[in-house]
Amino acid sequence: MAARTRRRSGEPERTRRDRDASPPLPELTAPVEDYLKAIYELERAGEPAATTDLAVELRLAPASVTGMVRRLAEQGLLMHERYRGVRLTAKGRRSALRTLRRHRVIEAYLVQALGYGWDEVHPEAERLEHAATDDLVDRMAMAIGEPTVDPHGAPIPSRAGAVEEARYRSLADLPVGAIADMMRVADEDPMLLRYLADLSLTPGCTVRVVERAPYGGPITIEMKRQRRLIGPALAERVLVRPHRE
Amino acid sequence: MAARTRRRSGEPERTRRDRDASPPLPELTAPVEDYLKAIYELERAGEPAATTDLAVELRLAPASVTGMVRRLAEQGLLMHERYRGVRLTAKGRRSALRTLRRHRVIEAYLVQALGYGWDEVHPEAERLEHAATDDLVDRMAMAIGEPTVDPHGAPIPSRAGAVEEARYRSLADLPVGAIADMMRVADEDPMLLRYLADLSLTPGCTVRVVERAPYGGPITIEMKRQRRLIGPALAERVLVRPHRE
DNA sequence: TTAATAATTTAGGATAGACGAAAATTCAAT
DNA sequence: ATTGAATTTTCGTCTATCCTAAATTATTAA
Ligand SMILES: [Mn+2]
Ligand SMILES: [Mn+2]
Ligand SMILES: [Mn+2]
Ligand SMILES: [Mn+2]
Numbered sequence: 247m248a249a250r251t252r253r254r255s256g257e258p259e260r261t262r263r264d265r266d267a268s269p270p271l272p273e274l275t276a277p278v279e280d281y282l283k284a285i286y287e288l289e290r291a292g293e294p295a296a297t298t299d300l301a302v303e304l305r306l307a308p309a310s311v312t313g314m315v316r317r318l319a320e321q322g323l324l325m326h327e328r329y330r331g332v333r334l335t336a337k338g339r340r341s342a343l344r345t346l347r348r349h350r351v352i353e354a355y356l357v358q359a360l361g362y363g364w365d366e367v368h369p370e371a372e373r374l375e376h377a378a379t380d381d382l383v384d385r386m387a388m389a390i391g392e393p394t395v396d397p398h399g400a401p402i403p404s405r406a407g408a409v410e411e412a413r414y415r416s417l418a419d420l421p422v423g424a425i426a427d428m429m430r431v432a433d434e435d436p437m438l439l440r441y442l443a444d445l446s447l448t449p450g451c452t453v454r455v456v457e458r459a460p461y462g463g464p465i466t467i468e469m470k471r472q473r474r475l476i477g478p479a480l481a482e483r484v485l486v487r488p489h490r491e
Numbered sequence: 492m493a494a495r496t497r498r499r500s501g502e503p504e505r506t507r508r509d510r511d512a513s514p515p516l517p518e519l520t521a522p523v524e525d526y527l528k529a530i531y532e533l534e535r536a537g538e539p540a541a542t543t544d545l546a547v548e549l550r551l552a553p554a555s556v557t558g559m560v561r562r563l564a565e566q567g568l569l570m571h572e573r574y575r576g577v578r579l580t581a582k583g584r585r586s587a588l589r590t591l592r593r594h595r596v597i598e599a600y601l602v603q604a605l606g607y608g609w610d611e612v613h614p615e616a617e618r619l620e621h622a623a624t625d626d627l628v629d630r631m632a633m634a635i636g637e638p639t640v641d642p643h644g645a646p647i648p649s650r651a652g653a654v655e656e657a658r659y660r661s662l663a664d665l666p667v668g669a670i671a672d673m674m675r676v677a678d679e680d681p682m683l684l685r686y687l688a689d690l691s692l693t694p695g696c697t698v699r700v701v702e703r704a705p706y707g708g709p710i711t712i713e714m715k716r717q718r719r720l721i722g723p724a725l726a727e728r729v730l731v732r733p734h735r736e
Numbered sequence: 737t738t739a740a741t742a743a744t745t746t747a748g749g750a751t752a753g754a755c756g757a758a759a760a761t762t763c764a765a766t
Numbered sequence: 767a768t769t770g771a772a773t774t775t776t777c778g779t780c781t782a783t784c785c786t787a788a789a790t791t792a793t794t795a796a
Contacts, residue, residue: 277753297774310754312775317752329761329774359604360630370627377622382615385605522783542744555784557745562782574744574791 276376279345280304281314282323285334286342290411294331340407347403348375348383350396353433355386357397364397364448365439380405398439399430399449399485414485417453418465418478425454426486438483445474447484521621524590525549526559527568530579531587535656539576585652592648593620593628595641598678600631602642609642609693610684625650643684644675644694644730659730662698663710663723670699671731683728690719692729 274282284303288295297315301308319326323338334342352371356362362370378386384405387393395401403409414429428451431442442448446469456473457466464475519527529548533540542560546553564571568583579587597616601607607615623631629650632638640646648654659674673696676687687693691714701718702711709720 275752307755308774309756314753356627360627360634362630370624373622374619377618379615382601382605385607389605520782552785553744554786559783
């Protein structure tokens with residue numbers, strides 16, 4: 247599909263408000279917003295985002311990513327060092343955070359106001375994030391009490407674009423006996439999310455590591471007096487905050 | 492802007508459900524959905540929709556409309572007789588009605604659930620209608636009690652695509668002494684809508700024509716004991732249902 | 737009937753975004 | 767230093783959508 251919200255012929259039609267609130271932030275296309283968001287997430291690991299990683303993340307051919315990256319660099323949204331990867335500029339980061347806020351507020355709203363399951367909201371938010379105005383997103387946030395995290399525990403950037411990305415540890419890394427609060431999990435795998443919900447292993451709950459089988463064996467955890475066996479691949483994906491240290 | 496949700500390389504990935512519910516209805520782009528919607532509205536006047544009228548409605552150059560119309564005809568969404576205009580096929584009409592349902596449910600939801608004014612919702616709905624799934628729209632409709640009309644009095648098509656388009660009369664055509672219920676008004680002019688709201692002339696209210704100045708002069712109406720003078724251009728746009736006949 | 741006018745289509749371009757094949761670059765292991 | 771694999775970019779194409787200018791067709795007026 248290729249139709250979108252092409253900038254119409256009629257002039258931009260600037261109103262008073264446009265000049266006020268911080269920087270104008272020109273309208274970006276849905277693909278551009280998704281690129282910036284993906285780059286932001288990849289960059290969180292510290293390194294510049296690599297072409298191939300972006301291609302995998304966005305499910306595009308590497309050649310397509312190179313082409314888009316060139317355009318985004320021209321627009322001053324990111325810096326590209328050939329063969330080295332890309333880093334967002336301040337402008338690009340602002341856009342990424344705005345999209346991230348939209349995405350996460352929408353996910354939270356769908357769950358809290360419209361009864362969606364936490365495993366169903368991601369694809370919906372992936373499209374709505376490009377169509378919803380900031381005003382709508384703010385109204386949604388207000389309607390559900392200004393949440394600070396989305397249904398998967400990801401922090402929701404403020405209107406101004408501030409986030410505190412807490413660095414959690416993986417449940418897979420905890421030693422036996424450790425007690426921790428479940429904080430966050432990736433939002434993209436519905437099956438995983440449904441399974442976690444079955445286990446009642448959702449953000450906010452407290453778990454204790456009871457036993458760890460060696461050599462990548464299962465981990466036994468206890469939650470609310472219930473013991474559960476989970477595989478290391480799953481534990482890997484679950485982020486927690488250990489009690490004290 | 493040109494990026495959208497292009498059909499990805501990966502196969503369509505049909506699931507069981509796909510084959511069930513009536514016809515598959517392939518994904519259409521936002522511009523295509525807007526064309527079909529506009530054609531549907533123009534066709535309601537009885538005649539095939541003319542290229543120029545579509546161009547005006549969609550704010551595009553007539554040549555662009557001709558080009559798109561050719562493509563839509565190839566896809567079996569409409570019939571085009573060169574120099575004569577276009578008519579939707581059954582398939583095209585189904586798509587138009589689905590978009591119309593989305594648009595109107597979204598408008599109603601924004602007003603009733605998120606506190607939007609009836610003059611603010613149209614542009615928002617114009618974009619969200621292409622991003623929201625049928626499921627989301629159904630949930631919205633349910634959340635606000637399955638409304639049958641949008642905030643401007645336009646009927647909301649059913650999930651199955653049924654609408655009863657009542658034929659109302661214009662307030663400008665009523666004789667002195669006539670009493671009528673305000674039923675509907677076009678949703679696109681925010682200024683007009685704000686003015687009508689100021690007058691308390693909104694769908695559901697009852698008005699009586701008290702006096703009509705000749706030669707396109709103002710019309711005096713009475714609502715809830717209040718008399719108001721309104722111009723003929725405005726009266727023209729207000730659709731009403733006269734009491735008895 | 738014809739000539740002028742209005743509506744519509746055709747022709748030729750542009751832009752955004754995506755793809756595959758082939759070439760170029762980097763990097764790690766000899 | 768070479769080399770081969772992995773990564774990344776370049777190049778040539780494609781589709782969808784829109785635009786302007788020119789040509790064509792239909793309609794209306796004389
Ligand atoms: Mn998500
Ligand atoms: Mn997205
Ligand atoms: Mn509307
Ligand atoms: Mn629309």
